[in-house]
Amino acid sequence: MDFSLPTEPMNHKRKNPDPSPDSDESTTQLSSPFPDEVLERVLSLLNSRKDRNSVSLVCKDWYDAERWSRTHVFIGNCYSVSPEILTRRFPNIRSVTLKGKPRFSDFDLVPPKWGAYVHSWLLVFATKYHFLEELRLKRMTVSDENLKLLALSFPNFKALSLLSCDGFSTDGLASITTHCKNLTELDIQENDIDDKSGKWLSCFPENFMSLEVLNFANLNSDVNFEALERLVSRCKSLKVLKVNENMTLEQLHRLLVLAPHLRELGTGSLLQELTPRQHSELKSAFNNCKNLNMLSGFYEVTSIFLPVLYPACTSLTFLNLSYAALRSDELSNLLVHCPLLQRLWVLDSVEDEGLEAVGSNCPLLEELRVFPASDPFEDEILHGVTEAGFLAVSYGCKKLHYVLYFCRQMTNAAVATIVQNCPDFTHFRLCIMNPRQPDYQTNEPMDEAFGAVVKTCTKLRRLAVSGLLTDLTFEYIGKYANNLETLSVAFAGSSDRGMECVLKGCPKLRKLEIRDCPFGNAALLSSFRKYESMRSLWMSGCKVTMDGCRLLAQEMPRLNVEVIRECGNDGFQADKLYVYRSVAGPRKDAPSFVLTL
Amino acid sequence: MDATLGLLGGGGGGSVGGSSGASTNESTVSKVEQDFVAMSSEASSYPPEAELELGLGLSLGSGGAMKANKGCAWGERGRILTAKDFPSVVSHASRFSDRANPVASVGAVSGTKRAADSVSQEGTGSPPGASQVVGWPPIRAYRMNSLVNQAKSQRAEEEKEIDETDKSNDPSKKKIYTKTDTAAKEKGQLGFVKVNMDGVPIGRKVDLNAHSCYDSLAQMLEDMFFRSTTTVNSRGGEKEQVTQPSKLLDSSSEFVLTYEDKEGDWMLVGDVPWGMFLTSVKRLRIMRTSEANGLGTRFQERNERQRSKPI
Numbered sequence: 001m002d003f004s005l006p007t008e009p010m011n012h013k014r015k016n017p018d019p020s021p022d023s024d025e026s027t028t029q030l031s032s033p034f035p036d037e038v039l040e041r042v043l044s045l046l047n048s049r050k051d052r053n054s055v056s057l058v059c060k061d062w063y064d065a066e067r068w069s070r071t072h073v074f075i076g077n078c079y080s081v082s083p084e085i086l087t088r089r090f091p092n093i094r095s096v097t098l099k100g101k102p103r104f105s106d107f108d109l110v111p112p113k114w115g116a117y118v119h120s121w122l123l124v125f126a127t128k129y130h131f132l133e134e135l136r137l138k139r140m141t142v143s144d145e146n147l148k149l150l151a152l153s154f155p156n157f158k159a160l161s162l163l164s165c166d167g168f169s170t171d172g173l174a175s176i177t178t179h180c181k182n183l184t185e186l187d188i189q190e191n192d193i194d195d196k197s198g199k200w201l202s203c204f205p206e207n208f209m210s211l212e213v214l215n216f217a218n219l220n221s222d223v224n225f226e227a228l229e230r231l232v233s234r235c236k237s238l239k240v241l242k243v244n245e246n247m248t249l250e251q252l253h254r255l256l257v258l259a260p261h262l263r264e265l266g267t268g269s270l271l272q273e274l275t276p277r278q279h280s281e282l283k284s285a286f287n288n289c290k291n292l293n294m295l296s297g298f299y300e301v302t303s304i305f306l307p308v309l310y311p312a313c314t315s316l317t318f319l320n321l322s323y324a325a326l327r328s329d330e331l332s333n334l335l336v337h338c339p340l341l342q343r344l345w346v347l348d349s350v351e352d353e354g355l356e357a358v359g360s361n362c363p364l365l366e367e368l369r370v371f372p373a374s375d376p377f378e379d380e381i382l383h384g385v386t387e388a389g390f391l392a393v394s395y396g397c398k399k400l401h402y403v404l405y406f407c408r409q410m411t412n413a414a415v416a417t418i419v420q421n422c423p424d425f426t427h428f429r430l431c432i433m434n435p436r437q438p439d440y441q442t443n444e445p446m447d448e449a450f451g452a453v454v455k456t457c458t459k460l461r462r463l464a465v466s467g468l469l470t471d472l473t474f475e476y477i478g479k480y481a482n483n484l485e486t487l488s489v490a491f492a493g494s495s496d497r498g499m500e501c502v503l504k505g506c507p508k509l510r511k512l513e514i515r516d517c518p519f520g521n522a523a524l525l526s527s528f529r530k531y532e533s534m535r536s537l538w539m540s541g542c543k544v545t546m547d548g549c550r551l552l553a554q555e556m557p558r559l560n561v562e563v564i565r566e567c568g569n570d571g572f573q574a575d576k577l578y579v580y581r582s583v584a585g586p587r588k589d590a591p592s593f594v595l596t597l
Numbered sequence: 598m599d600a601t602l603g604l605l606g607g608g609g610g611g612s613v614g615g616s617s618g619a620s621t622n623e624s625t626v627s628k629v630e631q632d633f634v635a636m637s638s639e640a641s642s643y644p645p646e647a648e649l650e651l652g653l654g655l656s657l658g659s660g661g662a663m664k665a666n667k668g669c670a671w672g673e674r675g676r677i678l679t680a681k682d683f684p685s686v687v688s689h690a691s692r693f694s695d696r697a698n699p700v701a702s703v704g705a706v707s708g709t710k711r712a713a714d715s716v717s718q719e720g721t722g723s724p725p726g727a728s729q730v731v732g733w734p735p736i737r738a739y740r741m742n743s744l745v746n747q748a749k750s751q752r753a754e755e756e757k758e759i760d761e762t763d764k765s766n767d768p769s770k771k772k773i774y775t776k777t778d779t780a781a782k783e784k785g786q787l788g789f790v791k792v793n794m795d796g797v798p799i800g801r802k803v804d805l806n807a808h809s810c811y812d813s814l815a816q817m818l819e820d821m822f823f824r825s826t827t828t829v830n831s832r833g834g835e836k837e838q839v840t841q842p843s844k845l846l847d848s849s850s851e852f853v854l855t856y857e858d859k860e861g862d863w864m865l866v867g868d869v870p871w872g873m874f875l876t877s878v879k880r881l882r883i884m885r886t887s888e889a890n891g892l893g894t895r896f897q898e899r900n901e902r903q904r905s906k907p908i
Contacts (some may be wrong), residue, residue, distance in 0.1 A: 372736065
């Protein structure tokens with residue numbers, strides 16, 4: 001839940017009868033025994049939004065105290081609420097996190113210009129949240145005008161984070177760097193940016209010193225290195241610096257010398273020759289970085305470079321090598337120096353042997369992500385990772401609880417063993433890259449694998465399934481996955497029954513995203529009330545029809561039932577369905593290809 | 598797929614008991630049911646396809662795989678989509694989209710985030726009937742683009758590096774994770790060729806330049822494919838078996854080693870002098886002897902013609 005949407009009248013009765021006979025409450029003061037100020041002070045210490053949601057449901061006084069004291073709001077679906085409703089309820093917000101498009105838009109399943117515009121939000125914030133300090137956007141459409149408005153409207157603005165957004169250019173960034181005098185964080189990640197030039201970096205004023213986080217790894221244009229150098233030397237509090245690919249090793253060295261206190265470093269391209277002098281200089285610079293706990297970047301790394309990092313690895317907790325096609329021996333040699341590693345992202349170029357090294361060297365590992373090194377279906381077949389690698393990690397890393405694993409083969413037995421070894425999984429995302437592929441040893445469906453996962457991992461919150469799966473998988477999920485919040489399904493299931501089982505079970509389900517499964521209207525409509533307790537449902541390439549969707553829309557007026565209509569669609573099938581609860585009513589900014597039913 | 602009929606608990610055969618709490622009037626029910634009658638024929642086509650895929654998943658080398666199949670068998674599966682794939686989606690019978698709507702309609706409006714290489718996929722040997730699935734595997738466009746760009750320049754750098762740097766890096770384990778365009782599909786100056794083995798879905802690559810004779814090559818391949826459960830240590834670490842004369846070159850084995858030459862013909866490895874072999878080989882295949890026999894005549898003819906030196 002993003003924040004609670006009370007559907008029942010506020011309870012005005014006192015929940016806690018006042019034990020003190022000396023209480024001088026007047027009879028009109030029915031609720032809390034605490035003065036409002038005290039309550040607000042206490043509640044202001046609450047950070048968890050789940051706790052805050054609970055608090056707001058206790059009674060009207062607590063609801064009010066909570067809303068006045070809340071400074072950060074998280075909106076998981078920008079269309080679930082309107083900026084007007086938000087600002088009315090929470091007057092003192094300093095920090096907003098907004099998420100827009102459905103997650104499958106990352107994989108090109110949502111057409112461009114679908115929506116999720118930050119514009120209407122910024123207009124309202126500009127008048128209501130004058131003291132806004134932080135804005136974090138994910139999968140939103142942001143324009144350069146929006147960024148300019150942002151830069152000019154909020155004198156205290158400190159932190160901007162844009163992840164998987166689109167619609168803006170580096171000109172927009174220049175507005176931010178020019179005008180935001182108090183900026184501490186500029187974090188630009190994986191966006192679809194119109195990258196015109198690196199001039200935005202030079203727009204930081206010469207007396208600007210407050211930057212703590214700078215991540216421009218996403219951008220390809222060269223920035224003025226001297227300007228960057230001056231910036232880094234001025235900003236003594238700089239903790240996170242992630243540069244783009246164009247940074248040379250020489251430049252990296254100079255930056256490291258200026259900022260040895262960095263906590264997180266993202267390197268540029270490392271595919272350069274190193275003279276022995278450069279080698280030892282860099283090694284020494286890394287040696288001086290005593291606070292480094294995250295390393296990323298590593299575009300085009302060579303073996304020769306890696307040993308330079310070894311001194312810096314001793315305190316590393318997060319290593320992101322997911323852009324570096326390392327071999328197993330290279331990874332192995334590196335990991336020997338990273339005993340404290342908790343999070344590791346790699347490419348499957350490291351193969352099973354590389355993962356064995358993970359198991360042997362990283363006992364504290366909690367999160368592992370293995371991405372495919374290249375198009376796995378091109379003519380050049382690369383080895384990648386198999387169930388053996390995952391098994392090896394599970395034997396060595398008992399604290400593992402988050403895995404994202406792209407592989408070409410898997411077996412039920414391996415997964416069962418893996419979860420025996422690591423029963424504390426909270427996030428289990430397995431992608432067997434060939435759709436509908438069975439257990440390659442037994443040729444059976446992968447039902448028992450995911451059955452083992454949900455039965456054993458009682459803390460499981462997020463699950464992505466793959467391989468050949470029948471309805472049995474979903475029976476297991478519905479029956480056992482009591483803490484599951486997010487489920488991603490593709491090319492799976494045999495009938496409506498599969499989806500029905502999930503909807504009937506999984507009491508904590510919030511996000512369900514389905515593609516290319518044989519689930520139709522019967523499944524969609526089997527537990528339609530459930531959708532109001534969820535953030536959203538996505539179904540594409542399934543068997544739902546427009547009529548089924550219309551029925552759902554009819555039955556559940558507080559849901560937005562949207563169908564994305566593709567050209568060539570015959571008007572009968574609902575090829576892409578997006579259902580989400582909302583207190584803001586139907587979208588007012590829907591493009592013509594989005595039908596709200 | 599009876600579950601799709603009798604959707605709303607109303608009439609019709611094969612209803613799913615208590616499947617929903619929807620309360621609608623009869624006319625809607627019957628209308629929707631009619632819809633499902635139309636749909637059920639689609640639905641029932643589902644299971645046979647699943648079986649078909651199962652069969653293919655198992656033994657990729659079986660059946661008509663002998664057609665000089667440029668695309669690897671994996672090419673028939675879903676692939677990471679790039680913009681250039683969109684046009685061909687229309688023409689291919691997409692196995693993963695068994696709806697009335699062709700996947701093309703999806704492709705037509707899909708976003709343009711994926712890198713659109715100008716090189717067309719058409720000539721790269723994707724076998725006819727290759728299904729190309731939008732947005733699968735689920736990797737963010739940004740990551741895919743980065744990998745593609747990185748791989749191309751990495752290969753360029755690598756080739757430069759080979760000239761400059763020393764031989765301390767074991768050549769047989771050089772980074773080979775590159776995405777190449779059509780022109781570079783053949784082995785580059787590094788001497789890597791693809792090796793596939795019948796019945797094994799995942800192929801490997803070997804650097805032919807690391808070998809000076811057939812025996813050494815065959816030994817390496819045997820290590821790769823026949824001892825796949827043990828870690829192959831190319832530094833000559835613990836090998837479980839003493840080096841023996843290669844089975845692959847011995848016609849009594851269950852498998853034979855073949856290669857595709859520049860003219861697209863499949864030949865038995867070992868027929869020509871090593872040097873000549875190096876210049877003409879495009880890729881290798883470890884084939885079941887039974888299959889090789891099936892085309893034995895052609896092989897034998899060529900063997901007779903070309904056998905000039907014994908191995």
